[in-house]
Amino acid sequence: MHQDFLPAGIVVLTGAGISKESGIDTFRDKDGLWNRVNLEEVATIEAWHRDKKKVLDFYNDTRKMLRAAHIAPNAAHKALAHLEQKYDGEVTIVTQNIDPLHEQAGSQNVIHMHGRDGEIRCMHCGTVFASDIDLTPQSVCANCKTVGELRPNIVWFGEMPMHMDEINAALERCGLFMAIGTSGEVYPAAGFVLQARRRSHVYTVELNLEPTDNQPLFQEHVYGPATRIVPPYVERVLKRGWPQ
Numbered sequence: 019m020h021q022d023f024l025p026a027g028i029v030v031l032t033g034a035g036i037s038k039e040s041g042i043d044t045f046r047d048k049d050g051l052w053n054r055v056n057l058e059e060v061a062t063i064e065a066w067h068r069d070k071k072k073v074l075d076f077y078n079d080t081r082k083m084l085r086a087a088h089i090a091p092n093a094a095h096k097a098l099a100h101l102e103q104k105y106d107g108e109v110t111i112v113t114q115n116i117d118p119l120h121e122q123a124g125s126q127n128v129i130h131m132h133g134r135d136g137e138i139r140c141m142h143c144g145t146v147f148a149s150d151i152d153l154t155p156q157s158v159c160a161n162c163k164t165v166g167e168l169r170p171n172i173v174w175f176g177e178m179p180m181h182m183d184e185i186n187a188a189l190e191r192c193g194l195f196m197a198i199g200t201s202g203e204v205y206p207a208a209g210f211v212l213q214a215r216r217r218s219h220v221y222t223v224e225l226n227l228e229p230t231d232n233q234p235l236f237q238e239h240v241y242g243p244a245t246r247i248v249p250p251y252v253e254r255v256l257k258r259g260w261p262q
Contacts, residue, residue, distance in 0.1 A: 027108035033196035035199020091123035094244035133172030142167040202232035
C-alpha cells in the first residue's frame with residue numbers, strides 16, 4: 019500500500035446484512051425476526067422481569083440457531099479479517115451483531131456494541147461469564163449464588179449499547195469509515211457516520227444491499243450482496259487506499 023494512504027485507522031460498522039448470507043435471519047427485513055415475534059415480549063428488561071421463562075427460552079433458541087452446523091463466516095467476514103491482517107494501520111470492527119462470525123473469520127479487533135452470543139450476566143452482582151448453557155428462571159449465579167438473576171449479556175431495547183467509549187475513541191482515530199449491511203435506523207450506530215464526518219479528512223462509504231435513509235451522509239456508495247461487494251472493496255483499499 020502507498021504510504022500516502024496510511025491514516026490513523028479504519029472503522030467498519032457491520033449490521034445484520036453481513037451475516038444474512040451466512041444463514042442468520044436479519045431483524046428488520048419484511049421477513050425478519052421482529053416481524054415474527056413481539057420485541058416487547060422478548061427484548062426488553064420489562065419483559066424479562068414480567069416473564070423470565072419466555073424471554074430466556076427465546077434466547078436459548080436463538081443461541082441454537084447461531085450455533086447451527088451450517089452457520090459459518092462468509093466471504094465478507096473473511097475479507098474484513100484479511101483487511102485487518104494486511105493493513106498497516108488500525109482496523110476496528112464495530113458490530114451490531116451478537117454472532118461470533120467476525121472472530122471465527124479471524125478478526126481480532128472486534129467490538130460487540132449490542133453484546134455477544136456465548137456470554138451471560140448476573141443482574142444481581144454484575145458478573146459476566148462466558149457460557150453456552152441454556153438459562154432458566156432457576157439458574158444460579160456461579161459468583162454470588164443468587165437464583166433467577168442470570169440473563170444473556172446482550173443489549174435489549176431501551177438499554178445503552180456497550181463499549182461506547184472505545185467506539186468513540188476509534189471513530190476519532192479513523193480516516194476511513196465503512197458501514198456494511200446495516201439499516202441506518204438504529205441509534206447510536208446510525209449516527210456514527212455523522213460523528214466520523216465531523217473530521218474533515220475522514221472518508222465514508224456505505225456498502226449495503228440497497229440505499230438506506232443515511233445514504234446522503236456517505237461520500238461513496240456500493241450496493242449489492244455483502245459477499246459480492248465487500249471483498250473487492252477491501253482489495254481496492256489495500257491496493258490504492260481511498261480519496262483524501
